[in-house]
Amino acid sequence: MAITAITSVQEFDEKVLGSKGLAIVDFWAAWCEPCTVMRPEVEAVAERFEGQVEFFSVDAEDKNLRGVLLKEDIDGIPSMVFFRDGKMLDSLVGYKKADVLEALIKEIM
Numbered sequence: 001m002a003i004t005a006i007t008s009v010q011e012f013d014e015k016v017l018g019s020k021g022l023a024i025v026d027f028w029a030a031w032c033e034p035c036t037v038m039r040p041e042v043e044a045v046a047e048r049f050e051g052q053v054e055f056f057s058v059d060a061e062d063k064n065l066r067g068v069l070l071k072e073d074i075d076g077i078p079s080m081v082f083f084r085d086g087k088m089l090d091s092l093v094g095y096k097k098a099d100v101l102e103a104l105i106k107e108i109m
Contacts (some may be wrong), residue, residue, distance in 0.1 A: 002047045003043060004055065005058075006058045007065075009071075012058065016083055018086060022052070022054070022108065023053070023082075023084075024081070024082050025056045025058055027074050027077050028060060034077075038078050038095050041097060045101050072088070076094065078094065078096075084108070
């Protein structure tokens with residue numbers, strides 16, 4: 001699978017903040033219509049960049065992950081947060097089409 005679901009703060013710290021290279025985290029929730037509309041586009045982009053960029057997802061409604069949302073200052077969803085070598089580079093908040101996501105990935109690669 002091209003997108004890895006994060007299930008704990010420790011896993012986020014290890015896989016995202018401990019990553020080497022470019023990592024993108026999709027913060028979403030099941031009740032969020034823009035999140036569900038955007039999901040297939042994120043999956044398609046993740047497949048196109050497989051092997052070059054690591055993609056992760058964080059369920060904003062998961063109580064075990066509240067610490068991640070607070071630490072990364074996530075206050076709107078959907079949010080796509082871009083990390084390089086564990087450091088936050090940029091973010092996109094709100095529904096974005098695949099071409100916008102791809103353009104930002106290419107720009108920061």
